[in-house]
Amino acid sequence: MKSGIEFVSDDLRKLQADDFANPGMLWVARGEKIWGEAAGNGGKSCAACHGVAAKSMQGVAARYPRVDPGAARLVNLEGRINLCRDRKQQAQPLGPESDELLALTAYVAHQSRGVPVSVTLDMQNRKDFERGRELYNRRIGQMNLACTHCHDRSWGKKLAAETVSQGHGNAFPAYRLEWQSVGSLQRRIRACFYGLRAEMPPYGAQELLDLELYLAWRAGGLPVETPGVRR
Amino acid sequence: MLARVQLPRTAKPGEVIEVRITIQHSMETGFRFELDGRPIPKNVINSLVARYNGAEIFRAEMGSGIAANPYLQFYTVARQSGAIEISWVDDAGNRGAERAPISVTG
Numbered sequence: 001m002k003s004g005i006e007f008v009s010d011d012l013r014k015l016q017a018d019d020f021a022n023p024g025m026l027w028v029a030r031g032e033k034i035w036g037e038a039a040g041n042g043g044k045s046c047a048a049c050h051g052v053a054a055k056s057m058q059g060v061a062a063r064y065p066r067v068d069p070g071a072a073r074l075v076n077l078e079g080r081i082n083l084c085r086d087r088k089q090q091a092q093p094l095g096p097e098s099d100e101l102l103a104l105t106a107y108v109a110h111q112s113r114g115v116p117v118s119v120t121l122d123m124q125n126r127k128d129f130e131r132g133r134e135l136y137n138r139r140i141g142q143m144n145l146a147c148t149h150c151h152d153r154s155w156g157k158k159l160a161a162e163t164v165s166q167g168h169g170n171a172f173p174a175y176r177l178e179w180q181s182v183g184s185l186q187r188r189i190r191a192c193f194y195g196l197r198a199e200m201p202p203y204g205a206q207e208l209l210d211l212e213l214y215l216a217w218r219a220g221g222l223p224v225e226t227p228g229v230r231r
Numbered sequence: 232m233l234a235r236v237q238l239p240r241t242a243k244p245g246e247v248i249e250v251r252i253t254i255q256h257s258m259e260t261g262f263r264f265e266l267d268g269r270p271i272p273k274n275v276i277n278s279l280v281a282r283y284n285g286a287e288i289f290r291a292e293m294g295s296g297i298a299a300n301p302y303l304q305f306y307t308v309a310r311q312s313g314a315i316e317i318s319w320v321d322d323a324g325n326r327g328a329e330r331a332p333i334s335v336t337g
């Protein structure tokens with residue numbers, strides 16, 4: 001099993017390893033600021049409940065997506081942050097792919113850097129997982145390809161100038177040169193849908209969450225790299 | 232606009248120190264278009280100045296060839312304690328500044 005970092009150039013590998021030059025760290029730094037700022041009618045900051053993120057958030061991102069007991073549905077890290085905004089801060093949810101949400105997610109996930117990805121499968125997320133696995137193996141789009149055709153059967157081969165990776169999400173939210181910005185795993189998955197000329201599910205769609213869960217299970221054991229750097 | 236400046240916290244007098252800067256900025260080239268065909272106006276950080284205790288030590292003039300979230304690096308000589316202040320302005324007239332302290336003892 002290989003992380004996506006093994007499929008990129010030496011330059012990008014160095015860029016990700018350098019905590020100052022890594023552009024994703026700008027989002028992490030911004031997230032650190034937001035962590036300490038009070039928001040919403042609740043007037044609470046993240047730090048008011050969770051304290052020091054380096055302690056309270058260590059290893060958390062490695063366990064997502066998971067079923068939130070209160071909401072009784074599968075949520076990813078971005079969704080969990082927005083649940084906290086709703087319940088505790090009584091603030092408006094942060095928009096998908098907004099700079100604030102990406103910054104906060106990157107900051108929280110960064111606290112788990114080096115922790116192996118490990119989601120637990122149980123009765124609660126079994127259905128989500130099975131749907132995710134089914135979608136991963138289902139042919140979609142005009143290209144009529146499934147995720148598995150590239151990321152299981154053809155990784156290491158060339159797709160135009162790029163090497164096809166194994167499709168693990170352990171570096172996300174990650175800085176992609178193509179985006180010139182940090183983006184979420186859902187944005188990256190949607191880019192694959194686009195490439196297959198399939199209909200892109202909207203951000204936060206159940207299909208994407210299911211896929212995220214399946215991918216996290218599939219990437220089990222790989223260390224979290226957030227903020228990763230990719231092409 | 233968010234920026235990070237990195238330099239050694241302490242240095243000896245006369246020591247050559249490395250200063251590194253990253254700034255979060257889209258560095259819009261002016262060559263791109265919205266989905267409906269409208270051009271996206273050029274907006275890049277066109278000038279950046281570094282001052283060491285008020286004296287200019289580094290200046291950069293950038294254009295649309297510089298990637299988003301620019302990274303800059305230069306060297307200077309540590310003379311006296313104080314701060315290095317970086318300030319910049321983009322085409323839209325937005326200004327930003329960031330400073331990092333340094334203590335020179337030896």
